[in-house]
Amino acid sequence: MTQYMPQYPPVGPGYYAPPPPPPQNGLGTAGFVLGLLGLLFSFIxxxxxxxxxxxxxxxVFAGIGLxxxxxxxxxxKGLTIAGLVCAVIGLLICILYAAAFSAALSTTSPTPLGTSAQAPGGVQIAPAASAGIGDTVQDGFFTFTVTDVKTGIQALGESFLRTEAQGSYVLVDVxxxxxxxxxxxxxxxxxxxxDxxxxxxxxxxxxxLMNVPDSESFFTEINPGNSVDGVLVFDVPEGLSPTAIELHESMFSGGALVSLAG
Incomplete structure (x- = not known):
């Protein structure tokens, strides 16, 4: 039995082969998007x-795309290179932040408990375990001297700036x-x-900031050798008597403890 094979007309002069698929670079585009996001987040x-x-x-994506x-x-090509540049800059910023964080941890060690030190100018640094009001303690490159504590304050400020405490305010002069x-x-x-x-x-x-004149405790830059008299405000339960305050040069430092009891 002879198998029938269909016959197709020959390709005429008006026939064109379908065009090849356009070049695509999804990885390059993804590299740009991720690089841009990484660069933006690296500043935070x-x-x-x-x-x-x-x-x-x-x-990785931009490298493959390139x-x-x-x-x-x-x-x-332009989008891929832009993603590569954003990624490199973002990585450098991340490395700088990591280096700064490590440096802060290594240079802000507090005065060890039970020991004493002396700050420039001959100021005696009291041991952290026994420091009290009037004593000087050190954390990092800052020395702190608590000079007064006020408790039981119900409100601060006057007129429309007046702020009522949830409990009562404690003011610490330092x-x-x-x-x-x-x-x-x-x-x-x-x-x-x-407590x-x-x-x-x-x-x-x-x-x-709003109600204590010259509080100097919100965001104060202190040059080397200079001193600032600040007022720290705490909102605590009414009737509470604070026992100590932990003072820090930065959020990463170990802190120095000062007793407020007495």
Whole structure:
């Protein structure tokens, strides 16, 4: 039995072969998007850690995409190179932040408990375990001297700026001196008040800024050798008597403990 084979007309002069598929570079585009996101996140302290995987993935994707461009399998060379540049810059910023963080941890060790030291100018640094009001303690390049404590304050300020405490305010007067060789910033938000139960209370920097004249505890830059008299404001339960305050040069430093009991 003879098998029938269909016959097709010959290809005429008007026939054109279908065009080849256009070059694509999805990896190059993905590298650009990830590189741009990584670069943006790298500028944000703390949460910028998520930039690390973004920029690393961007480097891989953009690198593969660039190889496709060079082999003629893709055409978006500019977008791929832009992603590679963003990823490299973002990675450098991440490395700088990591180096700064490590340096802060290594240079802000507090005075060991039970020991004494002497700050420049001959000021005696009291042992952290026995420091009290009027004593000078050190954390990093800052020395702190608590000069007064006021408790049981119900409100601060006057008129429309008046701020009522949730419980009552505790005001801690402190003198801060920069003993280092570079300007440094004193932040009231880095300081912690403690009670007899070990509870920790954060400073209310906004209340200090709005209602305590010359509080100098919100965001104050102190040049080397200079001192600032600040007022730290804490909102605590009514009737609470604070037992100690932990003073910090920065949010990464170990802190120096000063007893407020007495």
């Amino acid at each position: 302290p703390l949460i910028g850690v998520i930039a690390w995987p973004l920029v690393l993935l961007a480097l 190889s496709k461009v060079r082999s003629g399998r893709a055409t978006n 003198t801060v001196t920069n003993t280092g060789t570079e300007a440094a910033t004193f932040l009231g938000g880095n300081q912690t008040l403690l 007899a139960q070990g509870r920790e209370f954060e400073a209310d920097s906004s209340a200090a």
